Amino acid sequence: MAARHEEIAEELRQAIDRGEYPVGGTLPSESELAARYEVSRGTVRQAVAALTSEGRIGSRQGARRVVLGNRRSQSFAELRSFAQWARAMGRTATGHVIEQHRRPATQEDAERLQITAGEDVLQVLRVRGLDGELVLVERNVYPLWVAEAVERIPADCESVVRALYDDIGIIFAYGEHVIDAIGAGTEDAELLGIRRGGPLLRIRRTTTTHAGRPIEWSDDRYRSGSVSFAIANSIGSNQLVRHVV
Amino acid sequence: MAARHEEIAEELRQAIDRGEYPVGGTLPSESELAARYEVSRGTVRQAVAALTSEGRIGSRQGARRVVLGNRRSQSFAELRSFAQWARAMGRTATGHVIEQHRRPATQEDAERLQITAGEDVLQVLRVRGLDGELVLVERNVYPLWVAEAVERIPADCESVVRALYDDIGIIFAYGEHVIDAIGAGTEDAELLGIRRGGPLLRIRRTTTTHAGRPIEWSDDRYRSGSVSFAIANSIGSNQLVRHVV
Numbered sequence: 001m002a003a004r005h006e007e008i009a010e011e012l013r014q015a016i017d018r019g020e021y022p023v024g025g026t027l028p029s030e031s032e033l034a035a036r037y038e039v040s041r042g043t044v045r046q047a048v049a050a051l052t053s054e055g056r057i058g059s060r061q062g063a064r065r066v067v068l069g070n071r072r073s074q075s076f077a078e079l080r081s082f083a084q085w086a087r088a089m090g091r092t093a094t095g096h097v098i099e100q101h102r103r104p105a106t107q108e109d110a111e112r113l114q115i116t117a118g119e120d121v122l123q124v125l126r127v128r129g130l131d132g133e134l135v136l137v138e139r140n141v142y143p144l145w146v147a148e149a150v151e152r153i154p155a156d157c158e159s160v161v162r163a164l165y166d167d168i169g170i171i172f173a174y175g176e177h178v179i180d181a182i183g184a185g186t187e188d189a190e191l192l193g194i195r196r197g198g199p200l201l202r203i204r205r206t207t208t209t210h211a212g213r214p215i216e217w218s219d220d221r222y223r224s225g226s227v228s229f230a231i232a233n234s235i236g237s238n239q240l241v242r243h244v245v
Numbered sequence: 246m247a248a249r250h251e252e253i254a255e256e257l258r259q260a261i262d263r264g265e266y267p268v269g270g271t272l273p274s275e276s277e278l279a280a281r282y283e284v285s286r287g288t289v290r291q292a293v294a295a296l297t298s299e300g301r302i303g304s305r306q307g308a309r310r311v312v313l314g315n316r317r318s319q320s321f322a323e324l325r326s327f328a329q330w331a332r333a334m335g336r337t338a339t340g341h342v343i344e345q346h347r348r349p350a351t352q353e354d355a356e357r358l359q360i361t362a363g364e365d366v367l368q369v370l371r372v373r374g375l376d377g378e379l380v381l382v383e384r385n386v387y388p389l390w391v392a393e394a395v396e397r398i399p400a401d402c403e404s405v406v407r408a409l410y411d412d413i414g415i416i417f418a419y420g421e422h423v424i425d426a427i428g429a430g431t432e433d434a435e436l437l438g439i440r441r442g443g444p445l446l447r448i449r450r451t452t453t454t455h456a457g458r459p460i461e462w463s464d465d466r467y468r469s470g471s472v473s474f475a476i477a478n479s480i481g482s483n484q485l486v487r488h489v490v
Contacts, residue, residue, distance in 0.1 A: 023480050069480065076483035085487055130489070173480045176303055176311070180473035181426035181446035199444035199469075201426035210480075224444075228425035230486045231476060235321040235418045235455075239484050241475045242330055244375070 005046035008037050012051055016070045026064035027057060055084060058165060066171065080172045080207060082128050082136065083159035094129040097155040098191065102147065112206050112217040113143045122147035127191050135226035137191050140218040146170065164215075173210040179203050179229060180245060182221070192223050199224040250291035253282050257296055261312055271309035272302060303477050325417045325452060327373050327381065328404035337376050342400040343436065345369040347392065357451050357462040358388045367392035372436050380471035382436050385463040391415065409460075418455040424448050424474060425490060427466070437468050444469040 002010075012033075015021055028036070033044045048065060051057045055077055058066035069077050078085040086093035102120045110117040121141050128136040142150050149167045150160070157163050164170040183197040200221040208214050231240050247255075257278075260266055273281070278289045293310060296302045303311035324330065331338035347365045355362040366386050373381040385405075387395050394412045395405070402408050409415040428442040446467040452460050476485050 075486060076478060076480045079478070079483060079485055079487055089489065091489070171480070174477070175479070176475070176477045177485065178473050178475045179424055179446075181444045181467070181469045183444045183469060197444075198442065199426040199428045201424070201446075222426070224426045224428060225490050228423050228488050228490050230421065230423045230488055231484050232419070232421045233321060233324070233484070234420070235416070238321040238324055239476050239478070240324060240422065242324060243473050243475055244334065244336070245470050245473050 003046075004037075004039055005043045006050070008033070008039065008044065008047035009050040011037075012047060013056065016051075016056060016067055019070075021067050023067050023070055025067055027067065029064055058169075058171075066169075068165075068171065076175070077161065077172070080175060081159050081161035082138075084161065086130060092131050093158060094132075095156065095158055095160070096127055098125045098127060100124040100151070105141075105143075109141055109217070113141065113214045115143050120144050120147070122150055124150065130226065133226075134192050135223050137188050137221045138218060139220075140216050142216050143214065146215055170215055171209060172207045172215060174208045174212065175205055177203055177205045178243075184221070188221055192221075194223060201227070201229075203229070248291075249282075249284055250288045250295070253278070253284065253289065253292035254295040256282075257292060258301065261296075261301060266312050270312050272312065274309055321417070321420070325420060326404050326406035327383075329406065331375055338403060339374040339377075340401065340403055340405075341372055343370045343372060345396070354386055354462070358386065358459045360388050365389050365392070367395055369395065375471065378471075379437050380468045382433050382466045383463060384465075385461050387461050388459065391460055415460055416454060417452045417460060419453045419457065420450055422448055422450045423488070429466070433466055437466075439468060446472070446474075448474070 012027070021027055027033070027048075030041050030044045030048070034041045037044070048057065052065070056067065056069050058068055078088050083093040083095065100122060102122050104118045105113065105115055105121045107117050109115070109121050110119070113121065115121070121143055124138075124140045124142070126138040126140070127134055128138060146164065149164055149170070152167060153160060153163045161172055180202050182200055182202050184192065184194055184200050186196055188194075188200060189196040189198065200223065203220045203222075204218070205220070206214055206217045233240050257272070266272055272278070272293075275286050275289045275293070279286045282289070293302065297310070301312065328338040328340060345367060347367050349363045350358065350360055350366045352362050354360070354366050355364070358366065360366070366388055369385045369387070371383040371385070372379050373383060391409065394409055394415070397412060398405060398408045406417055425447050427445055427447050429437065429439055429445050431441055433439075433445060434441040434443065446469065448465045448467075449463065450465070451462045454460060478485050
C-alpha cells in the first residue's frame, strides 16, 4: 500500500494535469493542504518534495509553490534547460562557463531584450557536454535585472534555469526560436574540437517571463550529429515557419 | 453582428495580409492599437489573442507582437510546398527533377511509409532554387499509391503538392519534421555547387493524409544562409522536442 504522502503527491499531480492548479499559478499553502488531506504538515512536505524533485513545482521554501509544469508542458522546461533535458533521458550533462563579462547593449541586444542600447548587459559563453562529449556552445545575453543572479551562479553549475528560479524566482515561460545551419567559426571550432567551417545546428532564442519580459537571448550551436529538433504539425495547426535568411 | 474585438482581429489580419505589418516586423503596442480603434486595451487583447492562437503573431505578453505570418505564408500546405511558400513571399521558385526511379522499399522506407519492405517505392531527387539561386536538394520517397501521380508530373513542375492535389486529390494534412545540421555529401555538394562537408540544414519529414496514411517521406537539405525555421512555444504549449541523434 502506498504511503499517505505518496497518495497525496499523486493526487496533486493529477490536479495539476487536470488544470485545477494551472502552470504558472500556485499550489495551496502547506497548512491548507494539511487541512484538506487531514494529515500533518510533515506529510504534506514529503508530497511536495516529490513534486519539486520532478520539476513540476518550484523549490522555494516557505512560499506557495509555483506550478512549473504538467504532463504536457514538462517538455518546455526540458527544451529550455539542457541539464533538465539530459537528466530526463538518464544522461549526464555538464556545463562550464568559458567567459563572461558585462558590456553595453548593442542595437540588436536592445531590440531583443526590450532595453535601451548602451545599458549594461551580461554576456556569457558556455560549453556543454553530454555523457562526457562536448556538444554545444552557448552564447547568452542577459539584461541587467537578471545579470547579478547569473553572476552568482557557479561556473560549473549544471542548470542555469534551475539556479535562476531558486535565486530570484524567474520562470522561463515563452520562447521564440529560429533554427538554421552555419559553418563553425574559429571560436566554435576551438571550443568543440572540430574543424572550422564544419556544420553546426544553430538555435537563436529569446525567452521571456509570463509577463513577456525578456530574460535572455541566446545563440546555441550544436555539433553536427549530436542533437536534432523534432516538431509535429498539421493542416489545422502549424507553428513552424520557414523564412528566407 | 460581430463583436468589436472580432472586427479588430479581422482588420489586423487584413493589414498583415496586405503587408502593412510585414512578417518579421511587429504590430503596434496594445495601447497604440487601443487608441487607433478607440477601444479598451482589454478589447485589443481579445483581438490579439485570436491572432496569437492562429499563429499569425508571436505569443509574448506585453511585448510588441512579432508578425509570424500572413494568411498566405502560414498555411501548412505552404510550409510543405516550397513553391507555394516562395510565391507567397513574392519570390520565384524553381524546381527540377534530377533523377527518379522505382526500387524496392528498404526497411526504413517500410517503417516510415507503413508499407511492406520489398514493395515498390518511387524515389525522386530534385533541386530547388529561389530567385535563380540553388538552395535546396530534396530527396523524396513515395509509396506505390502515390507513385503514378508523381510520375505524371513534368520534371520542371513548380509545385508537387499542388500537382498531387489537382491530379488525385491528395491533401497533405499532418507532418512530422526532424531538423538537424549535416555536412554536404558529394552529391549535395555537386548539386548545390558548394564544397563537400559544408554546412547544410536538414529537414527530414513524413507527411500523411487526414487519415494518417503516409504520402511521402523526404530529406530536404538547405544551403547554409538560405532559409531558417522559426517556432514560438510556451510553458503551456510546446511542440518542439530536442532529441539525441
